[in-house]
Amino acid sequence: xxxxxxxxxxxxxxxxxxxxxxxxxxxxxxxxxxxxxxxxxxxxxxxxxxxxxxxxxxxxxxxxxxxxxxxxxxxxxxxxxxxxxxxxxxxxxxxxxxxxxxxxxxxxxxxxxxxxxxxxxxxxxxxxxxxxxxxxxxxxxxxxxxxxxxxxxxxxxxxxxxxxxxxxxxxxxxxxxxxxxxxxxxxxxxxxxxxxxxxxxxxxxxxxxxxxxxxxxxxxxxxxxxxxxxxxxxxxxxxxxxxxxxxxxxxxxxxxxxxxx
Numbered sequence: 001x002x003x004x005x006x007x008x009x010x011x012x013x014x015x016x017x018x019x020x021x022x023x024x025x026x027x028x029x030x031x032x033x034x035x036x037x038x039x040x041x042x043x044x045x046x047x048x049x050x051x052x053x054x055x056x057x058x059x060x061x062x063x064x065x066x067x068x069x070x071x072x073x074x075x076x077x078x079x080x081x082x083x084x085x086x087x088x089x090x091x092x093x094x095x096x097x098x099x100x101x102x103x104x105x106x107x108x109x110x111x112x113x114x115x116x117x118x119x120x121x122x123x124x125x126x127x128x129x130x131x132x133x134x135x136x137x138x139x140x141x142x143x144x145x146x147x148x149x150x151x152x153x154x155x156x157x158x159x160x161x162x163x164x165x166x167x168x169x170x171x172x173x174x175x176x177x178x179x180x181x182x183x184x185x186x187x188x189x190x191x192x193x194x195x196x197x198x199x200x201x202x203x204x205x206x207x208x209x210x211x212x213x214x215x216x217x218x219x220x221x222x223x224x225x226x227x228x229x230x231x232x233x234x235x236x237x238x239x240x241x242x243x244x245x246x247x248x249x250x251x252x253x254x255x256x257x258x259x260x261x
Contacts, residue, residue: 001063002027002188003048003157008057008067010047011212016055017043019212025157025190030183032199032220033192034233035209041192042084044209045161048190049081050074061157076104078156084165084192086146090135094126097134097145101152112152119148122178140171147178158182161192176202196233200224208233 003025011017018040025031033041046052048059050071059067066074089097098119102112120127123144129137134145143163150158160179164172172195180202183189193199200206203220208229216223223229 001025002029002061003190004058004060005048006058008044008047008059009055010043010052011055012043012052017212018047020057021209021212021214022057023207023214023217025188026204027188028183028186029204030179030189030191030202030220032203032206033190033209034194034196034199034206034223034229035215036233037194039209040212041209042161043212045081045083045159045190045192048074049079049159051081075153079159080150080153080155080157081159082146082150082161082163084161086139086142088134088137088142088145088149090133092134093131094134094137094145095130097149098152101149104153115152115154119151123148139166140168140174143167143171143175147175155187157188157190159190159192162194163191164193164195164198172198196229197224200229 001024005024006022008021009016009019021040021044023031033044035041043052047054050066050069050073054067057067058065061074061077061079064077066077066079069077089100092100098116099112102115105112120130125141126145126148129141134142137145147160147163163175163179167175176198179189179191183202191199191203200220200223206218206220206223207214208216208223216226216228218226224234
């Protein structure tokens with residue numbers, strides 16, 4: 001098992017936001033967390049990466065217990081967390097943001113240069129902006145930079161928190177196609193999303209969170225066909241283009257980057 005969470009509770013101050021949550025992510029799998037605002041998705045993501053303390057339960061990565069390890073230790077073990085709102089270092093250049101993504105391997109300049117070339121081949125829109133500040137990028141460009149920064153560390157588990165937030169539909173479709181391609185190359189992905197239609201559409205499995213607890217779980221297809229999920233999260237007329245479609249796919253140069261993950 002790549003990630004295994006058992007009976008985890010976590011929160012802020014005196015109150016728990018996440019209550020007795022158990023879930024798992026297998027190698028090379030997309031697992032989606034869906035739920036309304038305030039359901040506990042982001043808190044759970046932060047608990048896995050160590051930004052929020054785990055108050056109860058256990059978290060294991062590849063069989064190694066990590067719930068008492070620091071965020072830095074978890075990153076060294078292969079967890080990369082792309083937070084909600086992207087949170088690029090807006091005052092630094094695009095190139096500096098990418099360099100920070102490879103900080104753990106900073107003593108291997110040739111390897112980092114190769115990884116950066118692969119990231120830029122995957123996201124050519126960033127090439128002409130390397131010396132510009134990240135804060136001047138559009139929202140979609142910042143999301144691409146945030147993912148590229150994460151890939152610089154060659155993660156084993158990629159946690160994506162609301163990657164579609166505030167983006168135009170065409171950019172959202174491109175981001176979701178990228179997520180599918182990452183999974184196809186063997187990367188394990190935990191995807192936290194309010195966009196249930198598209199996120200479950202690409203997921204191997206999913207969990208529905210309500211008030212910090214797992215209310216439903218199943219394959220992505222099963223949850224998309226669940227009347228309860230449709231009524232609460234999908235509504236009527238939410239059809240979107242299938243993000244798994246290869247039409248308009250991301251640059252084929254992405255293969256070089258993904259092959260090394």
